[in-house]
Amino acid sequence: MSEHNPAATGPATRSTAWQTALTVLQEARPPFVPQGAHAMTVLIEYPPGDPGTPPHRHSGPAFGLVLEGEMLLEVEGEPERVVRAGEAFWEPGGDVIHYQDGNHRDDVPLRFTVTMLCAPGTPMLTLVEEEELARRRDRRAPRPS
Structure with missing residues (x-):
């Protein structure tokens, strides 16, 4: 008996799993995409309890998955x-400050991916100085008690 060769049997053996394989996790309408942007996907890994990146901003919108x-x-x-x-x-990027992205748990690591649309010639991430944070404190949502 010969071995079965899926390629030899033609279209009848095609999978239909693709028809139900897609799940939309989020949809967003970013306010802008920088002219000439390039996309960058990164993996971020923080140990348990790590506070993450200090307040910062991105030059364009960013889309992530934990x-x-x-x-x-x-x-x-x-x-x-x-x-x-x-x-x-997701976050809109541009002038919007990203205050926190830290690990909420102190017993397990945090791993997430982010795809950013970066403006040409601009770093993917820029830290925000304390003076600017103070000037914009009215734009920050109320803090939990």
Whole structure:
């Protein structure tokens, strides 16, 4: 008996899994995409309890997915929230400050991916100085008690 060769049997053996394989995790309408932007996808890994990147901004919108753990996310004008494994998030970038992206848990690592649309000639991430944070404190959502 000869071995079965899926390629030899033609289109009848094509999978139909693709028809139900797609799940939309988020949809967003970013306010802008920088002219001439390039996309960059990165993997971020923080140990348990790590506070993450200090307040910063991105030159364009960023779209992410938490792979493992829980992220404490705070973007200017929005209250902080917990994003859990399997959940997606995004931020508009540009002038908007990204305050927090740290590990919300002290017992497990945090792993997430982010795809950023970066403006040419601009770093993908720029830290925000304390003076600017003080000037813009009215734009930050109320802090939990």
